[in-house]
Amino acid sequence: MNNEIVASLPFIEGRGGFFCRGCLGRNLFSGLDLGELPIANELLKSSEGSLEKFPLHLRVCSECGLGQVADVVTPERIFRDYRYLSSMSTTFLQHASDFVNQRVQEGVFSPGDWVLEIASNDGYLLKNFLPFGIMTIGVEPAENVAEISRGLGIHTISEFFSSRLAIELLTKYGYPKLIIANNVMAHVPDLIDFIKGLAILCGAETQISIENPSLANILIGMQFDTIYHEHYSYLSASAVATISKNNGLHLFKVDELSIHGGSNRYWLRSLSDSGLVDPSVGSVVKHERESGLFEASEWKHYSLKVFKILQDFRTWLSESTEKGLKIYGYGAAAKASTILNSINLEEGLITAIADASLEKQDRFMPPHGIKIISPQQLFTEKPTDVVIFPWNIKSEIANYLRANLGEGVRLWCAIPKMHQVEI
Ligand SMILES: [Zn+2]
Known part of the structure; x- marks a missing residue:
C-alpha cells in the first residue's frame, strides 16, 4: 500500500471491518465507489506524465449517518501545496x-x-x-x-x-x-x-x-x-x-x-x-x-444514477467534438477533477480549462494534461461551448462568461444532469 495512505478509519485486527470515524460504530455500507482517482487538487506541470491514483470509495455509517472514505491520503500530502483561495x-x-x-x-x-x-x-x-x-x-x-x-x-x-x-x-x-x-x-x-x-x-x-x-x-x-x-x-x-x-x-x-x-x-x-x-x-x-x-438500498440506486450521468456527459463530449464544436471548461477545481477522471476523459474532447487562479494557470489537469488557461485567453480563443464545473457558483460564472463571450456561446453544467445554463 502506498505509504501516503493512512487507513484512518479505526480498524481492529481479527475483529474484521472498519469502524466509523465519527461514532466508532461497526455498520458501514457502500455509498459510492468511484474507483481509483488522482488527488483532485494536484495538477500536472506538463502535458506529459501522470499522477498517482488513490482509492475513492464513499461509505456511510448506518448508526450516525456520517459519510466517509476509508482509505485516506495523509493531510501532509494533500495540503502541502494547497491552491484553493x-x-x-x-x-x-x-x-x-x-x-x-x-x-x-x-x-x-x-x-x-x-x-x-x-x-x-x-x-x-x-x-x-x-x-x-x-x-x-x-x-x-x-x-x-x-x-x-x-x-x-x-x-x-x-x-x-x-x-x-x-x-x-x-x-x-x-x-x-x-x-x-x-x-x-x-x-x-x-x-x-x-x-x-x-x-x-x-x-x-x-x-x-x-x-x-x-x-x-x-x-x-x-x-x-x-x-x-x-x-x-x-x-x-x-x-x-x-x-x-x-x-x-x-x-x-x-x-x-x-x-x-x-x-x-x-x-x-x-x-x-x-x-x-x-x-x-x-x-x-x-x-x-x-x-x-x-439506507444501503437507496445508495445503490444512487450509484447507478451517478454512472448514468457520467456516461451521458462522456457521450455529449464525444458527439459535440465530432460535430466540430470547440468545447472548453471553466473552473479547474476539484469538482472538475472528480468528473473528468471518473470518466477517464479521452484526449482532445476538452480543448482547455480556464481558471482565474494564477496558481493554476499554465498547469495541466489529469487524466491527460488538459491545459489550464486564463479567462482572457479563453475569451480570445472564442469557444462555442463552455462546461462550467463549479456548479455551486454557476450563475456568477455564467454572467461573467456571457459578458465577455457574448450571447452566442452555450454554457453547460453536468450536475445534477447535463443541462444548458440559463441566466
Ligand atoms: Zn457513525
Whole structure:
C-alpha cells in the first residue's frame, strides 16, 4: 500500500471491518465507489506524465449517518501545496461578510472577546472583524495561504487544529466567544480529536458555528463531484448531533444555506448548557432519514444514477467534438477533477480549462494534461461551448462568461444532469 495512505478509519485486527470515524460504530455500507482517482487538487506541470491514483470509495455509517472514505491520503500530502483561495469567489466573500455583520449586529461581542476561525484560509472571513476591533486568531495549516492572511494583519497559526492546539490556545487566550469552522471538518482525518478540541475551547458563553456541504445534498442533488480525496468525511445533521454529544457538545440549531449548492450551518454549545434546542435540528434530522440517507438500498440506486450521468456527459463530449464544436471548461477545481477522471476523459474532447487562479494557470489537469488557461485567453480563443464545473457558483460564472463571450456561446453544467445554463 502506498505509504501516503493512512487507513484512518479505526480498524481492529481479527475483529474484521472498519469502524466509523465519527461514532466508532461497526455498520458501514457502500455509498459510492468511484474507483481509483488522482488527488483532485494536484495538477500536472506538463502535458506529459501522470499522477498517482488513490482509492475513492464513499461509505456511510448506518448508526450516525456520517459519510466517509476509508482509505485516506495523509493531510501532509494533500495540503502541502494547497491552491484553493477562498477569496477567488465573490459569492463566498459576500457570504463571509454577511455572516460577520450579522454576528456583530446581534451584539454578542464585548470588549476583550475573541474569535477563532479554524481553516481561516487567506483571511477572507476574519478580515471582516478587523474594522470592529474584535480580536481574531486564524488557524491555517497551508503556509502559502496563511501568509496571505498575515499580510492582512490577522494573527494566523500554521498548524492543523487538534485537541493539543486547543489546550495551548485556551491557556494563552482563554475561551473564545465564537469559533468558526467552515468547510474544514470534511478534511480532518481524526474527527473525534478535532471535536474534542472544539469542546476544550467551548466555555459557558462560547458558540461554535460549523458550515459544511451536507451529505443529504450529495444524495438528493446528485452532488457526487464533491467527493474527493481532500474530503475524508461528509457531514449530516444526524452525524453532527451524535458525534458532538459523545464529546461534550450539543447541536442546538441548524441553518440551511444555499451556499456551495446547499450547506448546513451547525450551531454547537457546551453540553452542560441546558438552553432550548431549535426545532430546525429535529426537522433536518427527520428529512435526512426520510431521504434514505441511512439506507444501503437507496445508495445503490444512487450509484447507478451517478454512472448514468457520467456516461451521458462522456457521450455529449464525444458527439459535440465530432460535430466540430470547440468545447472548453471553466473552473479547474476539484469538482472538475472528480468528473473528468471518473470518466477517464479521452484526449482532445476538452480543448482547455480556464481558471482565474494564477496558481493554476499554465498547469495541466489529469487524466491527460488538459491545459489550464486564463479567462482572457479563453475569451480570445472564442469557444462555442463552455462546461462550467463549479456548479455551486454557476450563475456568477455564467454572467461573467456571457459578458465577455457574448450571447452566442452555450454554457453547460453536468450536475445534477447535463443541462444548458440559463441566466
Ligand atoms: Zn457513525
